[in-house]
Amino acid sequence: MATPFFKSLGQAIRAKGHTVHRVRFCGGDRLFSIGQSGWHFSGTPEQLPQWLNVRHLEHRFTDVVLFGDTRPLHAQAIPMLKSLGVRIHVFEEGYLRPNWITLEQGGVNGYSSLMGQSATFWANPLLPVMEHAHIPGRKTLGIRGFYDISYHLANTLMKPWFRPYRSHRPHNALREYLGWIGRMPHVKLRLERQANRRIEQLITKHQPYYLFPLQLDSDAQIRVHSGFGSIAESIHTVLHSFAIHAPSESLLVIKNHPLDTGILKHHKTVYHLARQLGIHQRVLYLEAGNLPRLLMNTRGTVLVNSTTGTSALFHGSPTIALGKAIFDLPGLTFQQGLDRFWTEGQKPDRELFLRFRHTLIRQAQIAGDFYTRTGIRQAVQGSLKAMQIEALPVPQAPAPAPARVLSPPLVVEPLATGPAYGGKLPAAANGYLYKKT
Structure with a gap:
């Protein structure tokens, strides 16, 4: 990460007296753990469970911390670690955005212990929670880009030491960067302004529309959950259903993910299929745009399981999730x-949503972020508390030994002439003392 x-x-964690070992799978891991003790793993994902088992026998570690639970290496390790009774702490980007990260024990998203909880569980009283814990509106895209480039550059330079390592992402880093370089200037300089102008036209004209925000193709939420x-x-599923069942006067607005590389050309997929279905005049594809404005005015939001779902519910948009999602209740x-x-979608129950949000924060959200100094500092403190990492007691210095009291020396009379071994000494209180000579 x-x-x-x-x-x-x-x-x-180390400052609280605990031993910490960082497992390094690639050069990027090495770069972001300089100065820390660590273990170098250079095997295949299938070899990882046995490798960890050997280290567990030696070190008896009790907890493992990782980011995401579906990456090939993590997916191989987690079942074995759980069988050993090791606690698994899984971090992920926040279920709520911005200013939150996710931390759960055992798994996140579709593997979360929160999945399938009853309405009673989510309808807990509105207990106090920390809100907007650090400066809102903090821009992280630039610093994230810097960290990402540094990470992948280190992967390339240290490849000889981590030859079996393969990224979980479907495209190599260079291809992704070239995609961003080609896409981002157009988005920032032209497409974002055009998209916002088009959004305002929809709202001003009271044009009924449904919103379909896209996720990243590499997202585990898509591929696993x-x-x-x-x-x-x-896209095929949503467009086919829209063409047949949506009101004829409505539009479908499809908004691309802000971090999409542009490699897969989703806009071509959308418009080609829309023409085939005869609905190309009812489909609007946006590369950018003000998401809250779209959510506040849409007739309904269709998504797979994006965290945009919690934003849609916050803004009162009728919402449907086509995949596994924490908020699909x-x-x-x-x-x-x-x-x-x-035609039948209803606005979410506002009171239930507020209780859901409060419970979600208390159960699985940590204030902060993974990228800024302030956000990291805050997230670390919140994580220590959530993981119940307490300082180990400082060993007390041993009490001074009592002063030694020496007994007076025993005066022994010279031996009388007699046998060299077992000569009799003067009588003692408990009988006789014997001395070997």
Whole structure:
């Protein structure tokens, strides 16, 4: 993970008297753990469980901290570690954005212990929670880019020491960077302004529209926690349903993910399929744009399981989740299928959402972020508390030994002439003393 957060967390845990070992899978891990003790793993994912088992036998570690639970290396290690009774602390980007990160024990997203909880669980009283714990509106895109480039550059330079390592991302870093370089200037200089102007036109004209925000194709939420193998598959499902079941006067606004590389050309997929279905005049594809404005005025939000779902619920938008999602609950999201959603979707229960949000914060959210100094400092402190990392007691200096009292020396009379071995000494209080000579 391209962030100094885990180095800071390790230092904080070590400062409380605990032993910390950093497992390094690649050059980027080495770069972001300089100065820390660590273990170098250069095997395949299938070899990792046995490798960890050997170290557990030697060190008897009790806890493992990781980012994400679906990456190939993590997915191999977690079941074995759980079988040993090791506590697994999984970090992830926040279920709520911005200013929050996720921390759960055992798993996150579709593997979270929160999945499938009853409405009663989420309807807890509104207990106090920390809100907007650090400066809102903090821009992290630039620093994230710097960390990411540094991480992948280190991977390249240290490849000879980590030859079996393969990234979980489907495209290599160079191809992704070239995609961003080609896409981002257009987004910032031209497409964002055009998109916001088009959004305001929709709102001003009271044009009914549905919103479909896209996720990254590499997102584990898509590949692991949904029935879709790709973003293209989700586009096909949504457009086919919209063409048949949505009101004829409505539009479908599809907004691309802000971190998309542009490699897969989603806009071509959308417009090609829309023409095939005869709805190209009812589909609007946006590369950028003000998401809150779209959410506040949409007739409904369709998504797979993006965290945009919590924002949609916050803004009162009727919402349907097509994949596994923490927020996919009766009373919050539509439960009767996509085809009926276009005409039957209802606004979420506001009171239930507030209780859901408060419970989610208390159960799984830590104030802060992974990238800024202030955010990292705050996230480390919150994580220590959530993980119940307490300082070990300082060993007390041993009490001074009592002063030694020496007994007077025993005066022994010279031996009388007699045998060399077992000569009799003068009588003692308990009988006789014998001396070997």
